[in-house]
Amino acid sequence: MSALASTRGESLRLSRLAAFRDEIAGIPTVDDPVSIKRKSRDYYWYSPILTEELNSKFADMVVAPRNEADVLRIAAAAARHRVPITPRGGGTGNYGQAVPMNGGVVLDMTSMTKVISSSPGVVRVEPGAKLVDIDAELKPTGWELRMHPSTKRSATIGGFVAGGSGGVGSVTYGGLREPGNILSARVVTVEAAPRIIELKADAAQKINRAYGTTGIITQLEMPLAPAYPWIDIAVAVDTFDDAVAIGHDVALADGLIKKLVTPIAWPLPSYFGPLRPNCPEGKSLLICMIAAPWVGQFKAIVGGRGKIVYQAPSEDGRGQIPIYEYCWNHTTLQVLKLDRKVTYLQLLFPADRVRESVREMIDLFGDEQMMHLEFIRFGGRITVSGLPVVHYSTPERLNEIIATYESRGVFVANPHVVSLEDGSRYKRADADQLGFKHEVDPQGLLNPGKMKSFKPKAAAAL
DSSP states (O other): OHHHHHHHHHHHHHHHHHHHHHHHHTEEEOOOOHHHHHHHHOSGSSSSHHHHTTTTTOOOEEEEOOHHHHHHHHHHHHHTOOOOOEEEESOOOSTTEEEEETTTTEOOTTTTTEEEETTTTTTEOOTBBBBBHHHHHGGTTTEEEBBTTTTTTTTTTHHHHOOOOOOHHHHHHOOSSSSTSSOOEEEEEOOSSSEEEEEEGGGGGGTTTSSTOOOOOEEEEEEEEEEOOOEEEEEEEEHHHHHHHHHHHHHHHSSSOOOEEEEEEEGGGGGGGGGGGGGTEEEEEEEEEEEGGGGGHHHHGGGGGEEEEEEOOOOOOOOOOOGGSSSTHHHHHHHHHHTTTEEEEEEEEGGGGGGHHHHHHHHHGGGGGOOOOEEEEEEEEOOOOOOOEOOOHHHHHHHHHHHHHHHOEEOOOTTSSSTTTTTSSSSSOHHHHHHHHHHOOOOOBBBBTTTTTTOOOOOOOO
């Protein structure tokens, strides 16, 4: 591209931004460069590969809608002036889904926080509500969200649905993809005359883990579970294989009410900060959340195979550190606090040979990785999601590790890529999501670069 063409392109981009800004006058915006940089980030720095790719990507401005009416105005202005929009919740995702690849606007949804309604088993909320605040508001009713990520205290419900897959609670209810785990979603299209679309039942999956590419979420209806008094428990076990065996027995005990079953190999517990005094040297851990009435049955399953080294009521209020913040991707974070030369993978082991497959991969990689598993229900069967902490050397070696896992029948959801396709099981966009994007975002203005299969019929000049 010539210098003249580049100058003209930049001039056109700036004029479109100015026209967009004029059209949304009255809606809160942020122009401070430091704040814009902060809002253009998520936790992609878990990956050294994404760090290099995304560190130079920033929005031009941040817009913070207060309600659905604001969202409609923003969507209309963006469509008319061809301004890219990257929706953002709490910014706790790990894949760069909240990073604007083509500048434009970061749509900060954290002002839309209302719990609109609740009834036994169901809650309807705005997308910017923090998960911890939703549960706090629901607590007097005896209900709570079925599942949440380890970032519950800072993540929003919209960000979780748009970027997540499951978490604490998935050992009982499976992931967000399981039928019934998202009841409905209300979205705004990005067109000159935006529409509001209500997606019910299976249709709501069109916005699940789509990184905000398939419509701007303005409301979600989510199923609830009974809010038991939960007990955080850590069991010290001689070997990781034994921790996996006990965890498998706990996960398979359908009558035992649990929320978290997490085997963690030594030396990972040596990184666990405040929990460290409860982590015996050289021992693996089994971390669990068990409903209080079933703690006795849990201890009976453990038997003499491990020693309870920590037990306390689960609290996630201000000043508390719930045990789930040592699990899921917080396990990796605990290590990254002290060693920035590590990264991680996301794995799904075959349900019919969980222990054998885990043991095989530990033997293959030895000290190159520190294994950490989360028992989950997937497609009606108990298996484990693996989140090993990997000692990073080069992109080439990391890809070799991924290829080895896949060759041994272990699915890898690659967390070192930005597009939905590259990180997915099938290496392509879900057909319903791709088709729906053509319907709701015909110019490809929503989070461009994240769904690479999408080709706008009339390409937007970004």
